[in-house]
Amino acid sequence: MTAAALHPIFIGSEIYRGSSYGARHPLSIPRVPTVMDLCRAMGWLPRTQFRVSPRAKPAALTRFHTPAYITALQQAEAARTVDETTRQRHQIGTLSNPIFPEIYRRPATAAGGSLLAADLLAQGGIVYNPGGGTHHGMADHAAGFCYLNDPVLAIKAFLAQGLTRIAYVDIDAHHCDGVAAAFHGDPRVLMISTHEEARWPFTGALDDRAGSHAINLPLPRGTHDDDFALLRDAILLPAVQDWQPQVIVLQCGADAVLEDPLARLALSNNAHWQVVTALKQMAPRLLVLGGGGYNPWTVGRLWSGVWATLNGFEIPDRLPERARSVLAALSWTRQRGDRPDHLVETLRDTPRHGPVQNEIRRRVQVLQARRRVWV
Template identity: 40%
Template sequence: MITPSRTEPTRKALLIGASRYRRHSYGDNHPLGIPRVSLTLDLIRAYGALTEEEFQVSRKATPAELEWFHTREYVSAMQRCEALGKVYDRYRQRHNIGNFENPYFPGFFATPATATYGSIQGAERVLEGFMAFNPAGGMHHAAPDAAQGFCFFNDPVLGILRLRREGLRVLYLDIDAHHGDGVEAAFRSDDQVMTCSLHMDTSYAYPFKGGGIEDTGPLNNAVNMPLPKGMNDDEYRHVFGRLWPAVLEAFRPEVIVLQAGTDILGPDPLGKFHISTQLFLEVVERVINDAPRHSDGTPRLLVVGGGGYHPLMLARCWAGVWGLLSGRELPEAIPPEGEALLRAVDWDQDEEEDYFEDLFTSRLDRLVEGEVRREVRERVDALLSAHPALVRGGIMLEKTVTAG
């Protein structure tokens, strides 16, 4: 049965953006030198799925706001480099900026500062009774005194800190293909924040350390699920379906922050998984349904972007995320205006693949069946049976699964 389209919102959600995301950043030959937020917004608008009231413009985070987490020296260095139009070697050596990983570009300070305030702003909108989506956010690797992994300022940390200022108990869920190491490190000493990251095993993927099942933090408030290469939909569904209820039961959050990086999707050039857009959206919908509620039933949920290095996959997927958050039923077929937008993107890395043409005409993927490998089952079993905070929840879930 075909679900009829519904382009009017049925949920209280806000989408946060800024015009500066249309400017070229990160430079040529960088994985993030592609259209991401602007393409997503254009595709959403091609669906007629964004009203003026739902869209909010982000300003730059002030140095004082950035210094909730980052050092004054680092914030000042970023500002000075933008003013100078270059990065001095002493800044490059101390703060890991101005190199290929974290390159200089026009808007060097202003662009990440704007993306960062988008997550603070999103947290404030959640406090006011909305769900919020900041696709420019999700820069989860940044350290207090340095850029890491393409991330200059750690907006998820700052968004969580804004929620913590109101005394809320925050669960951070990271489904990016890479370990959310910067966020985990930031809250190692705060027992009112739990971080949960499902990611490529760092034995073969960035950041090449940490993120193991045994890495629970001194307060046991870090949950890490390292996954092998080639994860398929059935495997990811199995892992998430067992882990997520146990985390919720163990921590009982008052608000959730979801980092929704799309590099777990099959064609992503930096990911090693084979996850479909459909499964990605299934996970997001589960999080929406399970999130704590405001008194009117609106989920207390902030969603931020993250990794994603295939612009066509990313825009299709994040358009679907916005559809779920705003309560719209978007047609599977991409409207002609949206198809034209996607075809105008300079992208040919997988043009010889049999699915390539579908990327312009459908926002969903061709599904490929797969089995759940024994290795995957054993990993989630090991986490649920060994993590100090999850043992009780894991046992309860296992009994439920067995009984069913």
């Protein structure tokens, strides 16, 4: 049985509505609330498929994070400040990882959603937690806007269930360094990451195998849909198929699309949806998480399209008025010039085609030569 045989479950929370890392931070934008509102406006999110995300308890968080770090997050939320020792040790109260009113509750809710997902998937199915995907969080410190690492916690929960073949696939524009550190060399976890090369956190090189259980696919600047399709069909999907996973965890960060301000890739949202379509047929359990994404329109459209894809809903050429109003109500301080009409009127981007880069072809050849180590 594949994951697609059961009705997907959407995990969300109102804690994301109005919560912001600060007016000047890239995560000042609404993301999960836009997806919930847009999917409801489309009639895609009935109550029977929605679950309210619980907040993970400290004991659950310490299955990966240190007790001292969890305590520091709780104290930072209560005091709305940290001392210099805490700032240096745990990397909170910095420009990237600022103090904000829900600095503990919000990431603990995202983590609770992914832990709930692991429980729901014990017997199979599909669960979508767009508030998750915080793949940079380290055991004792925050990193890259990520205070906790919910993908790591979910994978550990699957391992605790007795699963021994887990595929973690990450198509965010930034390398999943926190997940890589947590499972380096673990023979039970295959990690596959596509990410922009020479971009923070500057990890995930082509030759980084993490104990022969990682496939890193660094993408050259300007990678478009046809470049990505070659990597997907020649490397990503065959690797997952060879692994024969009992569960797939997909981190579906939305920052690899052309309009995102924190990357220089050129994908359309079709590239993400095509990965979702393929993976939902390849394991009895599928957990899909959010991740990066810093343009409010592209994130809301892409992640809503993920939910449509998981359910097999048809994506219309033009959105109905109620859905357009959700997108039209968004604003963004980083917007330059007029907002393109398609960001309000449609979900699906125009595919971004082009000749496949020679460097992409070379990397495919290098990775195909290593295929024997995937299994």
